[in-house]
Amino acid sequence: MYAVRASGLVKTYDQTRALDGLDLEVPTGTVLGLLGPNGAGKTTAVRILTTLLxxxxxxxxxxxxxxxxxAQAVRSRIGLTGQYAAVEERLSGRENLELVGSFFRLDRPKRSARANQLxxxxxxxxxADRIAKTYSGGMRRRLDIAMSLVARPSVLFLDEPTTGLDPRSRLGMWQVIEELSSDGTTVVLTTQYLEEADRLADSVVVIDRGAKIAEGTVDQLKDRIGGDKIRVSIFDPSNLAxxxxxxxxxxxxxxxLESGSTTTLLAPIKAGGGVVPQAIRALDDCGADVRDVEVRRPTLDDVFLSLTGHRAEADTHNSSETS
Amino acid sequence: MTIDNSSRALSDVGSDPATSLTLADGLRDAATEAGRHLRIMPRNPEVLGFVVIQPVMFVLLFSVVFGGAIEVPGFADYDQFLMPGIFAQTVVFGSSFTAVGLAEDLSKGLIDRLRSLPIARSAVLVGRTFSDLVRNVLTFVVMLAVAFVLGFRFEGSIAGAIGGSLLMLAFSYSFSWIQAWIGLSVGSVEAANAASFTWMFPLTFVSSAFVDPSTMPGWLQPVAKHNPFTRLTNAARALYNGLDPSPDLWWALGWTGLITVIFATMAIRRFSQVSK
Structure with missing residues (x-):
């Protein structure tokens, strides 16, 4: 069973192809991470899937x-949390939630109960009874996501849900998404943050210039660009040789030598373990003072670089995707 | 605690919007949206100030400043001539709230949220324009009170007084639909502010609202005489002063209907395509 199934989506604005034949399949109850840099077409994809475009x-x-x-049948079964906390600032948190309840034609006791619950x-x-204008950024996002859950959607779309949040609020948001997912809600999540996809998504679709360039589990993607590496730091550069x-x-x-460092070495190793203790022993034997030894799996950033030849611009936190 | 998002059944939802949207559903959605704005209105002091203070200022300024200087044939008292014009201009200006409010909702992503809900396409705009009409009624009552203090009186029948007032409110409601279309089209709140207001100045001043158009330069007179706003002012003025309102009344009603139909169609179409 697929909660989301898209094939050959094309959307052109003026001269730009925002989507260039995107295919997507999201099994029911899973979390899909839609990963790509600004302007890759993530938001356009979400807007089409949520009937806005x-x-x-x-x-x-x-x-x-x-x-x-x-479209109406889709709308009654989805929740959407966009890039901007779409709350009515001059209503309280409770009133915002009840407003959505009214639009879903819940009667008064039901919408008030659901609002309390959320x-x-x-x-x-x-x-709850303060106007949303007085809320912090993290509170607004929480209210925003709560508003998209009022009618218990079976598919939830989150467009860059943690963009602009402080680390603590981001962690809170991740916990929320994990809980929703464990409740069985299908989640489609766009993100520029590689660790976010790594932590939340069951599977990832990497898009660039409106088309899918890779898909799979996060681990599969990492494997595609080579295996683990050992990273060894020593104290004294003269022991490097x-x-x-x-x-x-x-x-x-x-x-x-790791770029920018004079005391850290990087080298590929076979997967399967056992290397770290051996390495420590060998380094001890040769008299090198070891600061740290670790095994590193590639990050999604590395994946993106190897797939597209350019970096995912994950640092442009506040820029918005208009196409 | 969990989020309790597990129940997929729509049993909690009053009616499954997927299957059918009845007229009653649409009206209910529009009422919900109107309720949002009406609830906000008293919490927004600056807007309330605009609703009350600006009209009072207009009535006072025009009456006191121009009252002594302007003479209009057929009217012994300038206030009797002026007030319907001021009323009409103020409620028509009031329609700009629709443009600015929608542009604001659009820029905040609220329109996206509303468009992702299973509600009638027209509900958001009907609700918005209706709440703006309620605001205009409020403005109207305040203006009327000030005008009465200044000595303005209804010289015609009660039906004429009520009819003239309703006509002006209906006309301004049709303008709310122009403004809805503008607000959804211009792209930013600032642009909506300018785009909603600028064109209403020539529209309301090149008319019979403040002076007799026959005092204007020759080339401007036909413009002023055929201006829909002149038709509105003339009809309301006649109804307020116990004069024969035709044919201006029929013209004013015709314009009201025509503008509403054309711009409601355009605005609702725009609404279903618009995106932040």
Whole structure:
């Protein structure tokens, strides 16, 4: 069963192809991370899947309904949290939630009960009756996501849910998404943050210039660009040569100095473990003072670089994607 | 505690919006949206100030400053001539709230949120324009009170007084739809502010609202005479002063209907395509 199924989505703005034949399949109950730099087409994809935008060509089904011809049916089964906390600032948190409840035609007791439930879950009880204008950025995001859950959507779309949040609020948001997912909600998440996809997503689709350039689990993607590396730091740079010699028999490729460092070595190793204790022993034997030894799996940043030849611009936190 | 998002059944939802949207559903959605704005209105002191203070200022300024200087044939008292013009201008100006409010919702992503809900396409705009009409009624009552203090009186029948007032409110409501279209089209709150207001100055001043158009330069007179706003002012003025409102009344009603139909269609179409 797929909660989201899209094939050949194309959307062109003026001369730019925001989407260039995107295919997506999201199994029910899983979290898909839609990963790509600014302007890759992530937001356009979400806008089409949430019925806000019509594709020029291609088709998509969400929760079993066509996003173009059965848009209302889709809308009643999805939740959307966009890049900007879309709350009514001059209403209180409670009123915002009840407003959405009204739009879903819940009667008064039901919408008030649901609002209370969500206020409690999202730690907004104390500020429930203050207008949202007075909320912090993290509180607004929590209210925003709570608003998209009022009608218990089966598919939740989160467009860069942690962009602009401080680390603590981001952690809180991640916990929320994990809980939703464990409740069985299908989540489609766009992000520029590689660690976010790493932590939350069951599978990842990497898009660049409106098309899919890779997909799979995070681990599969990492494997595609080569295996683990051992990273060895020593205290004294003069021991570097003997450390290289000691590591030689343990590694499977050239030993390199980590860029920007004079005391840290990087080298590929075979997957499967056992290398770290051996390395420590060998380094001890040759008299190099070891500061740190670790095994590093490649990050999604490395994945992106190797797939596209350019970096995912994950540092442009506040820039928005307009296309 | 969990989020309790596990229940997929729509049993909690009053009616499954997927299957059918009835007219009653649409009206209910529009009422919900209107309720949002009406609830906010008293919490927004600057807007309330604009609703009350600006109209009072207009009535006072025009009456006191121009009252002594301007003479209009057929009207012994300038206030009797002026007030319907001021009323009409103020409620028509009031329609700009629709443009600015929608542009604001759009820029905050609220329109996206509303468009992702299973509600009637027209509900958001109907609700918005309706709440702006309520605001205009408030403004109207305040102006009327000030005008009465200054000595303005209804010289015609009660039906004329009520009819003239309703006509002005209806006309301004049709303008709310122009403004809805503008607010969804211009792209920013600042632009909406300018785009909603600028064109209403020539529209309301090159008219019979403040002076007799026959005192204007020759080339401007036909413009002023056929201006829909002149038709509105003339009709309301006649109704307030117990004179025969035709044919201006029919013209004013015609314009109201025509503008509403054309711009409601355009605005609702725009709404279903618009994106932040």
């Amino acid at each position: 019509r594709p020029d060509s291609g088709s998509a089904e969400v929760a079993g309904h066509d996003v173009v011809t059965q 206020l409690q879950r999202f730690d907004l009880v104390e500020s 003997s450390a290289r010699e000691a590591l030689g028999p343990l590694v499977t490729g050239p030993i390199e």
